[in-house]
Amino acid sequence: MQRLLMFTLLASSLLWTVCTGADWCYQSQFTCDHQCNAPEKWSHANGNCAGTRQSPINVVTRKTVKDERLTPFKFSNYQEIFRGTIKNNGHSVQVTVPDHRTISGGGLPDSYKAVQFHFHWGINGGPGSEHTIDGEQYPMEVHIVHMKSHYTDLKRALADEEGVAVLGFFYEASNSGNRKYDPLINALRSIKTPNANTTLVSGISLAQLIPSEQNMTNYYRYKGSLTTPDCSQAVIWTLFENPIPLSTDQLQAFAELKFHDGKPMVDTFRPVQPLNGRQVYRSGSAVILASAVLLVAAMATALGLSQPN
Template structure:
């Protein structure tokens, strides 16, 4: 059982997309509408010049085992729900209408789920936001939680430890992960910015590895990975990846240039 506290944080590696908003990812140059790329995100929000920005490259040899980082307990993660899934022009986000939560993991109080979203690369190529020893995975899942004392995410973001995000990598597998079929089908219908649909009968438990495989993880204090870049996030990045077949990864990618990709 290994859980690691990250003791050195590197400058973030920024990712993604095409949008008409006032900020965008590095691939914006493929779109006609100009906007502020990662190197100018501070124009969108001054907090993006902070010194604890996410994502980071996690260098394993520079981490330390930490006995305070106990295994998480995932409550109500097994409950199925219907949630709105939306292409917001920067990512694909699913709002979670009920309140699963996590405890443990050196979190002082329970943190309840607000939403989850995905990040991926072009044509199944590298697309994770975090990297391990410089290795970038095809995709990354972020499950966003806020301290149970808050009812709004914007209020939780004002607290230095108000938000906890669980990050999971994806890896290519030989067989399809059928638990992801509802997500893959839904994404095929929301390929344009602003499009949304209902994700039916899914649970958070089915989207992540079994709990017994989630005892190894990395922990650091960081930020939101997009403007406002608020440095109020307790990050947990799990070592065990989520398997998806090559075909499933490819189905998640829209061939048009303005789908959220690296």
């Protein structure tokens, strides 16, 4: 019996050795033919991924704490049109942003300049966001990555535990297309294969991709990490409550891209990570208002049940 157990453990070890590799990948890519470290084994690719302040997380709204310091953001040069490079980097779609677009306020300790933005999505409009709100996973999520304005490269910023600030926005399926996204969606046709890139010829602005400033006052805040290896724990996260609408066709356009092995680039999200005692803060009064609405509805139901027939 002991020999059988030892043989089973050895066989399992050999199978794991065969089915893993040094590269990291998403769960949708993992097979024994494609040797890579899926999310639960990212710490094999980089030890930072086993840290205690990892991202993404599930935001439990009733456990968030209101923070009066989380005031509206100040966006500088977000309206300016630029013709950045859009690239299929083998894991996502990434767009390089000129560095004089900055954010400040919003409870941030410094001014931060935009570096790039990229997306995470599911399968043809299915669940695909990295962060979840009360367990709800949206079809897609965009991360606008910023670093402290005095840094000259992202590597240096990631050595500072508050060196990077990421703005996260969710997407929801809409019956009509979002014309503001046309330059981006049209460019996807030219970058279906890994390492393919093109220029956004007609140009784009960060402001046209996100809600208006008056609709960005309700958000969540916590300290976490990059959501891909090397998983550096140097990120101040801001997750905005109001989702951005895209049509089903627009969402599906992202799923037509390809991974390095030729598979469809789908389910490009890391599963949510433990909070490990971290506090998530909120701005505004959206959560309180939602709770008030539920309370009124519950009271109305109770009163209705107490009425004689």
